[in-house]
Amino acid sequence: MSEGQDRTAPRRGRRTADAPAGRDALLRAATRCFADHGFEAAGVRMIASRAGAAPNLVAVHFGNKEGLWLACVDLLADTLASRIEALSALSNDHKTPLRERLQFAIAMTADYYDRNPDLRGFIARASLEPAPRGDIVAERLLKPLYEAARPLIEQGIDAGVVPISDPAIVFVILHGALGQPDRITSALAILAPDRATENAAGKIGEALAQLLLGGEGS
Structure with missing residues (x-):
């Protein structure tokens, strides 16, 4: 030297x-x-x-690696905090028509998952992990998100806007589809190769809104 x-x-x-x-x-x-x-x-x-x-x-x-994994859960919980707050605000915004609030919640969730692929991938993988990791993800990430979304979903059910009577099933359907736009895009490319697959997350959100909110309501 x-x-x-x-x-x-x-x-x-x-x-x-x-x-x-x-x-x-x-x-x-x-x-x-x-x-x-x-x-x-x-x-x-x-x-x-x-x-x-x-x-x-x-x-x-x-x-160790376990401690790193737990720190990732903490990071993602912090990341979700703004979404949870936004969902709670939508539930309490009784000045905006209910159908409009539900449509916005679906579009917001689709866009958020599309912009945060690591978040949706982490949740999808970890939710299938054996205890205690699967339980930790459920308690720290999935349940807080569900509890924030449930009042708005229940408002839609009570008003006859959402045709499914179980809010948990509505939540699982929404997040199961919105949480994997890459897989749906791949499936569309196979089944309909001539179909444009740009903005897949937004199109999935629009389709889900039509399926879930298609009837007459508030």
């Missing part, structure tokens, strides 16, 4: 343990890896490589 060269400079492409973006980079990469591969298949080295970080930084910041 030549005289005057910085002996403490980190290797190119690696983050040091105290790098301010290191923890955030690991969280973003881990959320993506868990969404794409599930907990077991997403290894620490895979996550660190995608984050551009040394694998030992997972232990430094999170303790």
